[in-house]
Amino acid sequence: MGAALHKYPGRRLTDSGFLTLTDPWKENDFGLTSFRQKDRFRDFHQYFEVTIMAKMAGKQMFVEALKREGVEVIFGYPGGAIIDLYDALDQDGTIKHVLVRHEQGAAHAADGYARASGRVGVCLATSGPGATNTVTGIATAYMDSVPMVVFTGQVPTALIGNDAFQEVDIVGITRPCTKHNYLVKDIKDLPRVIKAAFYIARTGRPGPVLVDIPKDIQNAKAEFTYDEEIKLRSYEPVLDPHIKQIEKAYQLFEHCKRPILYVGGGAVISGAHEEVRELAELIHAPVATTLMGLGAFPGTHPMNIGMLGMHGTYCANMTMANSDLILAIGARFDDRVTGKVDAFAPHAKIIHIDVDPTSIQKNVKVDIPIVGDCRKALQKLIKVITDNGRPAETWKERFSPWWEQIAAWEKRHPLGYKKDPNVIKPQYVIETLYGMTKGRAIITTEVGQNQMWTAQFYKFDSPRSILTSGGLGTMGYGLPAAIGAQMAFPDRLVIDIAGDGSIQMNIQELATAMEQRLPIKIVILNNQFLGMVRQWQELFYDRRYVATDFTFTPDFVKIADAYSATGLRATRPDEVEDVLKKGLDTPGLVIMEFAIAREEGVFPMVPAGKATTEMLLV
Amino acid sequence: MKHTLSVLVENNPGALSRIAGLFSGRGFNIESLCVAATLDPTLSHMTLTTSGDDLIIEQIIKQLNRLVDVYKVVDVTEEGAYVEREMALIKAKAEAETRAEILRMCDIFRCKVVDVSPKTYTVEVTGPKTKIDAVIELLKPIGIKEIAKTGVIAMSREKKSL
Ligand SMILES: Cc1cc2nc3c(=O)[nH]c(=O)nc-3n(C[C@H](O)[C@H](O)[C@H](O)COP(=O)(O)OP(=O)(O)OC[C@H]3O[C@@H](n4cnc5c(N)ncnc54)[C@H](O)[C@@H]3O)c2cc1C
Ligand SMILES: Cc1ncc(C[n+]2csc(CCOP(=O)(O)OP(=O)(O)O)c2C)c(N)n1
Ligand SMILES: [Mg+2]
Numbered sequence: 076m077g078a079a080l081h082k083y084p085g086r087r088l089t090d091s092g093f094l095t096l097t098d099p100w101k102e103n104d105f106g107l108t109s110f111r112q113k114d115r116f117r118d119f120h121q122y123f124e125v126t127i128m129a130k131m132a133g134k135q136m137f138v139e140a141l142k143r144e145g146v147e148v149i150f151g152y153p154g155g156a157i158i159d160l161y162d163a164l165d166q167d168g169t170i171k172h173v174l175v176r177h178e179q180g181a182a183h184a185a186d187g188y189a190r191a192s193g194r195v196g197v198c199l200a201t202s203g204p205g206a207t208n209t210v211t212g213i214a215t216a217y218m219d220s221v222p223m224v225v226f227t228g229q230v231p232t233a234l235i236g237n238d239a240f241q242e243v244d245i246v247g248i249t250r251p252c253t254k255h256n257y258l259v260k261d262i263k264d265l266p267r268v269i270k271a272a273f274y275i276a277r278t279g280r281p282g283p284v285l286v287d288i289p290k291d292i293q294n295a296k297a298e299f300t301y302d303e304e305i306k307l308r309s310y311e312p313v314l315d316p317h318i319k320q321i322e323k324a325y326q327l328f329e330h331c332k333r334p335i336l337y338v339g340g341g342a343v344i345s346g347a348h349e350e351v352r353e354l355a356e357l358i359h360a361p362v363a364t365t366l367m368g369l370g371a372f373p374g375t376h377p378m379n380i381g382m383l384g385m386h387g388t389y390c391a392n393m394t395m396a397n398s399d400l401i402l403a404i405g406a407r408f409d410d411r412v413t414g415k416v417d418a419f420a421p422h423a424k425i426i427h428i429d430v431d432p433t434s435i436q437k438n439v440k441v442d443i444p445i446v447g448d449c450r451k452a453l454q455k456l457i458k459v460i461t462d463n464g465r466p467a468e469t470w471k472e473r474f475s476p477w478w479e480q481i482a483a484w485e486k487r488h489p490l491g492y493k494k495d496p497n498v499i500k501p502q503y504v505i506e507t508l509y510g511m512t513k514g515r516a517i518i519t520t521e522v523g524q525n526q527m528w529t530a531q532f533y534k535f536d537s538p539r540s541i542l543t544s545g546g547l548g549t550m551g552y553g554l555p556a557a558i559g560a561q562m563a564f565p566d567r568l569v570i571d572i573a574g575d576g577s578i579q580m581n582i583q584e585l586a587t588a589m590e591q592r593l594p595i596k597i598v599i600l601n602n603q604f605l606g607m608v609r610q611w612q613e614l615f616y617d618r619r620y621v622a623t624d625f626t627f628t629p630d631f632v633k634i635a636d637a638y639s640a641t642g643l644r645a646t647r648p649d650e651v652e653d654v655l656k657k658g659l660d661t662p663g664l665v666i667m668e669f670a671i672a673r674e675e676g677v678f679p680m681v682p683a684g685k686a687t688t689e690m691l692l693v
Numbered sequence: 694m695k696h697t698l699s700v701l702v703e704n705n706p707g708a709l710s711r712i713a714g715l716f717s718g719r720g721f722n723i724e725s726l727c728v729a730a731t732l733d734p735t736l737s738h739m740t741l742t743t744s745g746d747d748l749i750i751e752q753i754i755k756q757l758n759r760l761v762d763v764y765k766v767v768d769v770t771e772e773g774a775y776v777e778r779e780m781a782l783i784k785a786k787a788e789a790e791t792r793a794e795i796l797r798m799c800d801i802f803r804c805k806v807v808d809v810s811p812k813t814y815t816v817e818v819t820g821p822k823t824k825i826d827a828v829i830e831l832l833k834p835i836g837i838k839e840i841a842k843t844g845v846i847a848m849s850r851e852k853k854s855l
Pocket of ligand 1: 219365368387404431447449
């Protein structure tokens, strides 16, 4: 029965608003066919609750449901199959819509909004090409566990399967890259489906959910009820870790000599940054993060030994490889982190906290699996440790030989690069940018060398301050993600650190940013190469630069100009500071282009398939 | 090792393709898959046989459970004693000189002849896979024209029920 009605006894919802009933006994236009004589003696309200149904069109349900989910902004692009939802959004007028210039941009913007804020990002696209254009954005969000709901219009139910105009089986196409998806074929299901979509997207291991709504369903009418809570018998993520497992984990700490905390994206997602820090400081253990875990432990903390993996620090990789106990916190032992699995941390026992059981024991054998939310698990672990009452000093003492070893690694090959007075080094640009923005900025990146230099040379002290496509490695992510982040935080400094190749993949979104008056700053590290691929060709293909050398590059300053933004360029090292300073000080959207050393590489580097101890150094 | 998994899924459109897609997308083996309604109209029951080492089977079960539509997964093979059945319809050449032999064999294996045409017998055989394979081997020299099989269905003997 219509929950909304309980609040308005004596009135009922109609298509045009509320209708006040004066004499309900005479009314029969709302289908009270079973009305019988004795009902006259019933209490009016009771009668009302039992009988009346409020009918609402699908498009209005859509808007109403979004409002109940607390959605403030959505990113989208219209078309014939979704025009009704647009119309309803406009009629209602409470939800802000950002019109992008390509649906991939909408998906990445919703993703950026979600990563920056921790809330569910929402995007909207029409059927057929609109829907397929979102797929890369959906897969990007899926790989990095980003909560997102994508609504697509679909041809009318009667035409589904007929190769109708702009028909595509988007539910089929996105099945392997969504957490779940729905085709709504009955208007009665729509409210429940939307509720479930948001619930599934944000709970457990977050992820994108797609809801495909045929055009006739958008206009069909049914009763609208929207439950506050939803329970799905087949979907019940385990959040609370088992205390027995926590106690076993603690025992391993009691007996280890060379521990490491391996912190991943799950720690950011669960908001466990305080707990990670508390645990590290409590037991005096070194912390290394993945690319996705950057910011889950302060980048400037003395116990932070850097990023792990293919382009991680020598120190972090050596520490992990030689450890005797690894506590993985929301990290999924990705091949970019483990390197050759057989050679991965051969002496280590592994404790793995993850909300998704499939992440555990997928790539490496785990000694103590802990299924649950990182934050909850760490809180329990910290409690068990403090309850056991060992003074902090004893931990410190116990691990001091380990720290000496770590310090030696750190000293042997610190992160660095060869400075050059004549040509701009990308690392220098990032360092300088970091020096100017310290902690203030939300950084998005594109993919490739620009992304890795950012990860290495910018220090992320707080979670959700770097938004980057890790799992899928989607070029073209950074600019639309910056739009999403800036929509979530209008007053913060949002910077997209880009490569000259990637920025061209969604450069059309400059128009979106300008239209919304977003003061995004774009730093283009221009090597006129698909640099990361070029680096592989240099190292493993005998310098055959096939299809990576751009012989034509547009003038990015003129592009800025064409979009009525500000464009700045630095071609010499001594211009870098000025350009950055001026760029950051200029209101509105600014593109800062840096002509960098063309063949600069990202180091250290673990060649694909090699052990993490076999690093190529600067 | 071969494992038989019993899976209860929400009776939603697309649930089957989610499961099939999971196996193909992640490169897991799938040897047979049987789908049928249950007493509860909102759930369907799938029995699937797959193979892999312990880690792979563990991953398969976890991945199945991760699907939003999957209600429950039981590794029947791990649950101890269980019964497993498969059915095959085998259309065999039945000429004057072989008819008696086919009938005799059916008798021994407790198969049924369920259809007869001037030149063929269609034999129904039910049992564990080994029995069906044996019948097929015996009929091969006589001449098999067509085979249709159901795939395995299975049930734990007492312990865990789905
Ligand atoms: C060019 C390029 C180079 C790269 N180089 C590197 C590199 O050198 N080093 C590196 O680390 N990465 C690198 N990556 C990224 C890499 O591909 C992976 O994306 C990354 O390593 C995965 O990070 P993660 O393990 O933290 O897992 P994520 O993908 O962030 O996964 C998070 C895990 O946490 C779990 N989780 C989610 N929420 C919770 C919760 N509330 N509680 C508990 N668990 C939760 C999830 O189930 C999942 O298992 C590179 C990517 C690119 C494109
Ligand atoms: C959509 C997409 N296509 C191709 C790739 C493969 N790829 C990875 S890095 C890279 C080069 C990126 O070039 P650029 O943006 O200029 O960054 P650079 O490495 O030069 O900093 C390519 C082509 C990708 N990650 N994404
Ligand atoms: Mg480049």
